[in-house]
Amino acid sequence: xxxxxxxQQLVERVQRGDKHAFDLLVSKYQRRLSRLxxxxxxxxxxxxxxxxEAFIKAYRALASFRGESAxxxxxxxxxxxxxxxxxxxxxxxxxxxxxFDADExxxxxxxxxxxxxxxxxxxxxxxxxxxxxxxSLQQLPEDLRSALTLRxxxxxxxxxxxxxxxxxxxxxxxxxxxxxEAVAENLRPLLETSKGKRW
Amino acid sequence: xxxxxxxxxxxxxxxxxxxxxLDQIKGSHSARKNWAAYHLIGDVLRQPEHIHCDLSAKIxxxxxxxxxxxxxxGRAIREKTRAFAMSAAASLAAIGVVSWMSLxxxxxxxxxxxxxxxxxxxxxxxxxxxxxxxxxxxQEFSPSTDMSGGAYYIRTVSYRTDDVQPRNNLRNK
Numbered sequence: 225x226x227x228x229x230x231x232q233q234l235v236e237r238v239q240r241g242d243k244h245a246f247d248l249l250v251s252k253y254q255r256r257l258s259r260l261x262x263x264x265x266x267x268x269x270x271x272x273x274x275x276x277e278a279f280i281k282a283y284r285a286l287a288s289f290r291g292e293s294a295x296x297x298x299x300x301x302x303x304x305x306x307x308x309x310x311x312x313x314x315x316x317x318x319x320x321x322x323x324f325d326a327d328e329x330x331x332x333x334x335x336x337x338x339x340x341x342x343x344x345x346x347x348x349x350x351x352x353x354x355x356x357x358x359x360s361l362q363q364l365p366e367d368l369r370s371a372l373t374l375r376x377x378x379x380x381x382x383x384x385x386x387x388x389x390x391x392x393x394x395x396x397x398x399x400x401x402x403x404x405e406a407v408a409e410n411l412r413p414l415l416e417t418s419k420g421k422r423w
Numbered sequence: 424x425x426x427x428x429x430x431x432x433x434x435x436x437x438x439x440x441x442x443x444x445l446d447q448i449k450g451s452h453s454a455r456k457n458w459a460a461y462h463l464i465g466d467v468l469r470q471p472e473h474i475h476c477d478l479s480a481k482i483x484x485x486x487x488x489x490x491x492x493x494x495x496x497g498r499a500i501r502e503k504t505r506a507f508a509m510s511a512a513a514s515l516a517a518i519g520v521v522s523w524m525s526l527x528x529x530x531x532x533x534x535x536x537x538x539x540x541x542x543x544x545x546x547x548x549x550x551x552x553x554x555x556x557x558x559x560x561x562q563e564f565s566p567s568t569d570m571s572g573g574a575y576y577i578r579t580v581s582y583r584t585d586d587v588q589p590r591n592n593l594r595n596k
Contacts, residue, residue, distance in 0.1 A: 225434040225441070233438065237445060241491045244449045250479045251459040252432075255466045258475045272478060279482050280489065287492050350474040357467040375433060376468040382435050401429040408460040415460065415477075 231295035238286055246283055253296060254279070257303045264307035268346065278306040356414055360407040371396055372403035424448075428457050432465075 225233075231252075237245035258275045265271040282302045289298060361369055367389070374380045374388060382400075386393045427444045430436050436444065448454040459479065467474055 225436065225438065227434050229438075230431065230434050230441070233441060233445070239492055241493050242445075242449060243486060243489075243491060244455070245445065246486065247455060247479065247483055248448070248458055250482050251455070252462050254478045254482075255463075255473065255475055258478065259470075259473045262475075272476070272481075275478055276482050276485060279478075280485055283486065283489055283492075346476050349476065353463070353474055354467050354471040357464055358471070361468070373468070376465045382430075382433065397426070397430055397435060400433070401426040404429050404461050404464055405425060407464050408457065411460055411464070415456075415463075 228294045232291050235286060235289060235291065235295055238283070239289075246286075249295070250279055253299060256296070257299060260300055260303050261307045264304070265310060270310070274307050274310045275303070277310075278303040281306060352414055353411065356411050357407055360410040361403075364403055364406055368399050368403035368406070371399035372407075375400050424451070424454055425457055428454060429461060432458065432461055 231249065234245045234249050238249070254275065257278060258271065261274050261278065262268075262271045265274050278299070282299050285302065289295070361372070364372070370389065371385055374385045375382075380388070382393050382396045385396045385400075389396065424444070424447055427436065427440070428448070431441050431444055448458065459477075463474075463477075
C-alpha cells in the first residue's frame with residue numbers, strides 16, 4: 225500500500241458512513257492544510273476558521289470523490305478555493321504573485337510568515353512541542369533514531385530502510401514503532417495538559 | 424494495536440489487515456490519540472517551523488451536525504470492472520487459441536491427414552486357432568483395452584458360428 229492507498233481506504237470508509245475515518249484524515253492533514261491557508265489568510269484566527277471550513281466542505285464533497293487524484297491534492301484545492309473565497313467575501317485580494325499547487329505548498333518554507341500570523345500562545349506551545357520531539361529523538365538509540373528519520377524525513381519505505389540498515393523488514397517496523405512510541409510518551413503530558421486549550 | 428497503527432500510517436499493512444485495524448480504531452479514543460500523536464511527530468520532524476495548534480477537536484464538533492455519508496464504493500466498482508475486463512480478456516484469448524488451433528487443422532491440412540490415414544493399414548496378424556482361447560482368457564490383462572480397470576468384472580464370451588449348431592437341429596438329430 226502507498227500513502228495514497230491509505231488515504232483512499234480512509235476516504236472509502238467515510239463514504240460508507242464512518243465519520244471516525246474522516247477524523248483520522250483531519251489529524252493527518254490539518255497542519256499541512258493550515259500551513260497552506262496561512263499563505264492566503266494572514267490572521268491566525270481567520271486562518272483557523274478557514275481551515276475548519278475547508279475540512280467541512282471536503283467532507284460534504286467527499287461523496288463525489290472518486291479517487292482520480294490523490295486525496296491531499298483534492299483537499300488542497302478545496303483549501304485554496306475556500307481561502308480565496310474568504311478573502312473575496314471580505315473584499316481582500318489573494319496573493320496574486322504566486323500560483324499555488326499542492327507540491328509547492330508542501331515545499332514552501334516561509335517560516336517567518338507563519339511566525340508573523342501565529343499568536344504568542346500558539347507559538348509558545350508549538351515551540352514546546354517541537355522541543356520535546358527533538359529532545360526525545362536525540363535520546364533515542366541510534367538504530368531507532370535512524371529508522372524513524374529515514375522514514376519521516378527521507379520518506380523511505382520499510383523495504384528501502386531494511387536495505388539501508390541491513391536488517392529484516394520486521395525489524396524496521398519494530399524500530400520505527402518503538403521510536404514513535406518513545407517520542408509520543410514524552411509528548412503526551414504536554415498534549416494532555418493543554419487538552420482543554422488548543423492541542 | 425499501536426504497532427499496527429504505526430505500520431498502517433506508513434502504508435505497510437495489507438488492505439484486509441488495515442480494515443480490521445480501522446474497525447478497532449473506530450471504537451477506541453486512545454487509538455485515535457496515538458494516530459494523531461504519531462502524525463504530529465512526523466510533521467514536527469519534517470517541518471518544525473510549521474506546527475500549528477490542533478484543530479481536530481473543533482472540526483470534530485462541527486462534524487457532529489453533518490449527515491453521515493453513504494456513497495458508492497469507487498474502488499469496489501473499479502475492481503469489479505477490472506475483474507470483468509480480465510476475465511473477458513482471458514476468454515477472448517482462449518477463443519483465439521482454439522480458433523488458431525482449428526485453423527491449423529483446416530481444409531488445407533485435412534487432405535494431407537486423410538492421405539496419411541489411408542497409408543496406414545492394420546497389420547495382419549495370423550492368429551492360430553489355438554491361441555484364441557489363450558487370448559480370450561487373458562484379455563483382461565491386455566494394456567490395449569480402454570476398460571482395463573473394469574475388465575476384471577467383465578465376463579467375455581466367444582463363439583464361432585460354424586461350430587455352433589442350433590438346438591433345434593440337435594434335437595432333430
